[in-house]
Amino acid sequence: MRETGWMMRLLGPAEIRILANKLDIRPTKKLGQNFVIDGGTVRRIVRVADLSPDDVVIEVGPGLGSLTLALLPSASHVVAVEIDPVLSAQLPITAADHGVADNLTVINADAMKIGLSDLLGHVPTALVANLPYNVAVPVVLHLLEELPSLRKGLVMVQSEVADRLAAGPGSKVYGVPSVKAAWYADVRRAGPVGRTVFWPVPNVDSGLVSLVRRDPPSTTASREEVFKVVDAAFAQRRKTLRAALASWAGSAAQAETALRAAGVDPSARGEQLDIHAFARIAESHP
Template sequence: MMRLLGPAEIRTLANKLDLRPTKKLGQNFVIDAGTVRRIVRVAELTPDDVVIEVGPGLGSLTLALLPEAAHVVAVEIDPVLAAQLPVTVAERELSGKLTVVNADALRITPEDLSGRAPTALVANLPYNVAVPVVLHLLQVLPSLRKGLVMVQSEVADRLAAGPGSKVYGVPSVKAAWYADVRRAGPVGRNVFWPVPNVDSGLVSLIRRDPPATTASREEVFAVIDAAFAQRRKTLRAALASWAGSPALAEQALTAAGVAPSTRGEQLDIAAFARIAENKP
């Protein structure tokens, strides 16, 4: 079995690099090998999968992913950590299966990935950018078929929420454009260094086709943004500026088969697509 990083090795590496984890970069490193193995197990990787890992940090999860996948593309914004990761991996003779990209995951394009087309996203995501990173990667990497990400517990709830839930909102609906999203289990605080002041959760994503619609993704997302910008209002009122007036909003809603008195939190992604199609 692959020798993974434990608390002592994590701290040794951190001292070597004079590393002080920063809130700005959302750095909380996993120090529990059991948690890392659980993530890889729940991700259900195949030997053909090319994994993209965002925020590999010191390599705790990377080391567990490498034996299970065809290749791992690790995207790390911190240049010191990006330089150390190949060294850590080389000590375990798995260098040929790793590509490290020193970049901001929010700006990654397929051209940045050295010809690799990732099929799976598996990552302990920096909490401050988790939702934008997930949505960006699903948008720009159509090769991604599945994902398992560790995020702040309340973010996991929001991503996986369905219509009618109190926490259903923009992240829930936009993620549903790309994938079936569900909670895949809780993660305690003590598996991290430094220990965060929030609980974490795993979120599973399985790619599926977006709703059949003549509207573009941008057009559908514009409706979603407008609907939730004033989520307490009825859609007739909330979509007034998007449509041009409350009356035009009502016209679009009626044509889409949605009652004008409905609120955004009651609609699924297909309904938002129908509204976008019927913009006056």
């Protein structure tokens, strides 16, 4: 019988450093490696993720396994995707040492290049991860697109990125990531994370972001068509939508026609619209 996530021994600062020395691992900025060394933080992540015993979790960038060890007793299976071959080889050993390796699959791959066919028959229902800061947004959007089985997620990202992902129309940080994430899911901030829970200590704070899958806001315009409108609107975000969407629509006059048909003021700007409005614009363009 597996230990519960609350009872089992997790990796602390000493164990993390011992493992890193054993593997001659020097955390790199290139891979965005900041390892979690606080057991309380990983327990909190698992608790907020609200996993059920039937969930199959995909974890991106498990590193030395701090979060993985807390996830394994709480889910049916964990698929850990790790780009570093040394770390991916060590993770099953670490899990076995803690008695929780039976429901772990480790895949040595770039998360930006994986699809469902790469997950060895596992169909993930939840994304839970401490994401590398430098690829957090593209990884989240890629996985939500490639893995429609994902129904929910909880990711730890740089605080600034968390703000952008969860921002709503009118916010100063509302932009392309906010709108595109909203195509797939209801996104919200789920709490702050301090710097001292990581090794090495980053020079920025982190935050938790919760994602709950929802139906796409359009059934007639494709994701690609809607995202083209979003990209055009924010490429020139200081311009009115009539001007910003001129190239997309063929002319400013055609852009205005599509905007009015969608019930959107042509003098508005992209940062004022939610994903539903962008979908209506895409639907209105012949």
